[in-house]
Amino acid sequence: MLQNKVAVITGAASGIGEAAARLFVKEGARVVLGDIQGDKVSQLAGELGGDRAVAQDADVAAEEDIQRLAATALDTFGGLDVWCSNAAGLPAAAAAGDLLHAGYYGRTGLYSSEALMESLDAAEFDKQVQVNLRGVVLGTKHAARAMKARGGGGGCIINTTSIAGLEVNCATHGDPAFVAAGGKHGVVALTKLAACELAPYRIRVNAVAPGYTATPMLAKVMGLEGASKEEFVAEVAKASVMPGVALLPEDIAHGRLYLASDLGRCVNGHTLVIDNGVLAGVAGYVPGLKVPVGV
Numbered sequence: 001m002l003q004n005k006v007a008v009i010t011g012a013a014s015g016i017g018e019a020a021a022r023l024f025v026k027e028g029a030r031v032v033l034g035d036i037q038g039d040k041v042s043q044l045a046g047e048l049g050g051d052r053a054v055a056q057d058a059d060v061a062a063e064e065d066i067q068r069l070a071a072t073a074l075d076t077f078g079g080l081d082v083w084c085s086n087a088a089g090l091p092a093a094a095a096a097g098d099l100l101h102a103g104y105y106g107r108t109g110l111y112s113s114e115a116l117m118e119s120l121d122a123a124e125f126d127k128q129v130q131v132n133l134r135g136v137v138l139g140t141k142h143a144a145r146a147m148k149a150r151g152g153g154g155g156c157i158i159n160t161t162s163i164a165g166l167e168v169n170c171a172t173h174g175d176p177a178f179v180a181a182g183g184k185h186g187v188v189a190l191t192k193l194a195a196c197e198l199a200p201y202r203i204r205v206n207a208v209a210p211g212y213t214a215t216p217m218l219a220k221v222m223g224l225e226g227a228s229k230e231e232f233v234a235e236v237a238k239a240s241v242m243p244g245v246a247l248l249p250e251d252i253a254h255g256r257l258y259l260a261s262d263l264g265r266c267v268n269g270h271t272l273v274i275d276n277g278v279l280a281g282v283a284g285y286v287p288g289l290k291v292p293v294g295v
C-alpha cells in the first residue's frame with residue numbers, strides 16, 4: 001500500500017513508532033527513522049535493511065535535527081511523501097512511582113500528586129511542550145517544505161495526539177498521562193490549521209489519538225517495566241474497556257497506514273481515535289485505566 005513512498009518517522013526506536021516503521025517497510029515504503037535512542041533506532045534500521053531504512057540520532061526538540069530528517073529523506077531516497085510526528089517523552093510525574101487509586105470524583109484511574117497543576121514543575125512542562133507540541137509544529141514545517149520542494153506531488157503528515165488531547169475532565173486530572181494534555185490538545189488544533197494551509201498543495205495533515213496502548217511508555221506508567229511482554233500485554237488486556245482486548249502498537253500503526261495510503265486520500269484535518277472506545281464513554285467508564293464495573 002506504500003509502494004514508492006518515502007516516510008520519516010520520529011521516535012521510531014520503540015513502541016508505536018517502531019511498529020509503524022516495520023509496517024510501512026512491509027507495505028513497500030522506504031523510511032528515515034529518527035530517535036534520541038540512536039543505537040536502538042540504528043539496530044532497527046539495520047534489521048529492516050539498508051536499502052529500505054536509514055536511522056538518524058534526532059531529537060525533535062531541536063529544529064536542526066528535524067530539518068536533517070527531512071533532508072535525509074530527499075538526499076537518500078529522493079523525496080518525502082509521509083511524515084509521522086510520533087516522538088514523545090513521558091512526564092516526570094508518570095515515572096515518579098507514586099501512582100495510586102484515588103477515591104474521589106468517583107475515579108478509580110491512575111493518579112499522581114506530582115501531576116497536579118499546583119505541583120507542576122515549570123521546566124518539566126516546558127520540556128513536554130517542546131517535544132509534544134513544538135516538535136510536531138516544526139515537523140510540519142520541514143515536512144511541508146520538503147514535500148513542496150518536489151514540485152506539487154502532495155504528501156501526508158500524520159501527527160500523534162492522545163485521548164488525553166481530546167478529553168480532560170474531573171476524572172482525569174492528576175493522571176500523569178494527562179499532564180501532557182495541553183500539548184496534545186494543541187496537536188489537534190494545529191493539525192486542523194495545517195490541513196487548511198496545505199490542502200491547496202495536496203498535502204493532507206491528520207493525527208492519530210491512541211488510547212492506552214501496550215508500549216514501553218505505558219509499561220512505565222503502570223509500573224510494569226520488569227514484566228515480560230506477555231505478562232504486560234495480559235495486564236493491559238485485563239484493564240481494557242473491551243475485556244481481553246489490549247490495544248497494541250500495531251493497531252495504531254494500522255491507523256497510520258490508512259491515513260498514509262490512498263485508502264485515506266480524502267481524509268484531511270482529521271484526528272483518528274483508536275482507543276477501544278474509551279473516549280466514546282463506553283458505559284460505566286470514564287477515561288483512564290479501569291476495571292469494568294461488575295467484572
Ligand SMILES: NC(=O)c1ccc[n+]([C@@H]2O[C@H](COP(=O)([O-])OP(=O)(O)OC[C@H]3O[C@@H](n4cnc5c(N)ncnc54)[C@H](O)[C@@H]3O)[C@@H](O)[C@H]2O)c1
Nearest residue numbers: 011013014015016036059060086087088162212213215217
Ligand atoms: N502508549 C500509549 O498508551 C499512548 C497513548 C496516547 C498517546 N501515545 C503517544 O504515542 C506516541 C508514541 O508513544 P509510545 O507509547 O510508542 O512510547 P515509547 O516510549 O514506546 O516510544 C517513544 C519513542 O520516542 C522517543 N523519543 C522521546 N523523546 C524524543 C525526542 N525528543 N526526540 C526524538 N525521539 C524521542 C523515545 O526514545 C522512544 O523511542 C507518543 O506521541 C505518545 O504520546 C501513546
